[in-house]
Amino acid sequence: MTAAPVIQTFPRHARLLSGADYQRVFQDARRQRGRELTLLYRHSESGEARLGLAIGKRHVRRAADRNRIKRLVREAFRHRRTRLPAMDLIVLARGSAATADRRVLRAEIDSLLERL
Helix, strand or coil: CCCCCCCCCCCHHHECCCHHHHHHHHHCCEEEECCCEEEEEEECCCCCCEEEEECCCCCCCCHHHHHHHHHHHHHHHHHHHHHCCCEEEEEEECHHHHCCCHHHHHHHHHHHHHCC
16 A cells, blocks of 8 residues: 655745735845746745745736736645745746746746755
8 A cells, every 4th residue: 555645735834924024035035037937035934935926917917817827836836845945935927927838837937946
């Protein structure tokens, strides 16, 4: 019999929730840039990786496109969360992300997370 698979969730403690959390990252961030997405990160005092999303209307006009990008990023983070260093991460989208194929976006976020 095989072992049960590890449940990969996105619990509340793995999210950036408050404005203060976001401000700490924005003020003291290192940056990884891709063609469609930008990853801001800094060391986390919580001892584990935490994710925040800043997918603005200014760059991605349609709500459906913003939600699609957020789903893809959360899924990629959820699959790698236990293997990531203790970092607070914020993902930003560029305007071209709205029209990018989901496979391109997923490959890019995987690449950005891998570089950490």
